[in-house]
Amino acid sequence: KPKAAVTITNPHPYWASLQADIEAHLRQAIPIKEPLVVFQPMHHLAFSAPRTTVPALCLAACELVGGHRHLAMPAASALLLIQAATHAHEHLPLTKPRPIPEPEPVHLYAPNIELLTGDGIVPFGFELLARSDDPAHRNSERILRVIIEISRAVGTQGALNAQYIKTLGSGAQSDGKGLSHVERIKRAAEKKEGGLHACSAACGAVLGRGSEEEIERLRNFGFYVGMMHEMLKRKENNEEEEEEVIIDEVRNLALKELQLFKDRDVEAISTFINF
């Protein structure tokens, strides 16, 4: 299978188009207004965190099940904001040193402002979601479901659990005793990259009014997307000698989940694994 010379930092135009739409939406939702000391760092935090494929996958899943991407915009925005808050808090300088992920971001603001801004942006993400309720469209059940999905995926059983694992080692897992370093890294990736992409795709399908089966297939697809991206990243960073054959295996598992949608245009969402 020929692969274009695109990496995660220089991704496919479809991803770029979705990401641009989300950022345009957020620029309206987070205007730079008075008091500037509050809203400037909020704006900065939202737009300076590393871009990921998580929010865009939410729109792609929504489109695949036949929904207009704007239906999934609040969930994509909330996911982007919460990931940005996590990133800020991961890099907070605490008095007791802890492993802080590379690369170190440029700190434009003092630690207390970064802390407050991260704290402020998370409820704002949930507010955006709740506000997108439109009684005329009878979508409140779906929005509440998405709020639960996102709370779990970002919380102590989800992405934050990955941070506990990285911070505390295998003690952070209920079944983690005796796990090797490599296995712990994999477990953390399942919780963070895998779980967030799975959540994002499932939420997109929920908001696009997909069937239960479509939602679950897309949740699985998202999980494989996240795992594959993590493997590729580690490979690029030479952190691990991940074998190409394993990455291809994960890609094939992801493609299999799309078989349900064979009568639709799966080309667009396939760009999340074919690059």
Add this chain to the structure above:
Amino acid sequence: KPKAAVTITNPHPYWASLQADIEAHLRQAIPIKEPLVVFQPMHHLAFSAPRTTVPALCLAACELVGGHRHLAMPAASALLLIQAATHAHEHLPLTKPRPIPEPEPVHLYAPNIELLTGDGIVPFGFELLARSDDPAHRNSERILRVIIEISRAVGTQGALNAQYIKTLGSGAQSDGKGLSHVERIKRAAEKKEGGLHACSAACGAVLGRGSEEEIERLRNFGFYVGMMHEMLKRKENNEEEEEEVIIDEVRNLALKELQLFKDRDVEAISTFINF
């Protein structure tokens, strides 16, 4: 008016009964389970933060408009959890010192765990709310409304704004130029204690199926409750020579908001201002 020798730390039995119900509910919602390194600090954080009258007022407002208190339990729980997270983050030791409110809590866990736990408990609060949706009761619109109310009251325009004001001075207010120290303290109290109590009472009225007028009266009542408590606290701590006459004025404003409910039993909720 004779006043019992009860203070905010030794409050009325009605408050104590409501608070006990909320804590019993949370003990079930946050079991101490595996992995202990994740759930023990979460449990500790939820139950060790200073108790406030905010969550209980939510149940009291719900009861006043004729709802059973269990209807407002998810909102009361979310408010308690988010206040606990704020308390933990307020006392995080950052490398760049900042004013940290007294009293210093006992830190059972390392700063990184306190940071993660605070971050984890906020989405969990929203999850509790969203999960309380019961299609049979057609309450999803009300729950989404409460999610918006709480997001705003705790976020950068609400309680967090008070922290910005304390951290940054009048620069944290859009109209704050030239405000004196005393005025800034008052503004911060309006955003934090006033705003949180107002939100709590309004949410209780929403979930108890109160009318729009009842919701707004209880929102105002809550605001005065919060302001009065803050004045009493500052007076007890000898931080300020708040005149008794001003406190009585605020109490009277609060009582006025209850006139709408004159045909109901207002005695219970009045204990939030008569002590």
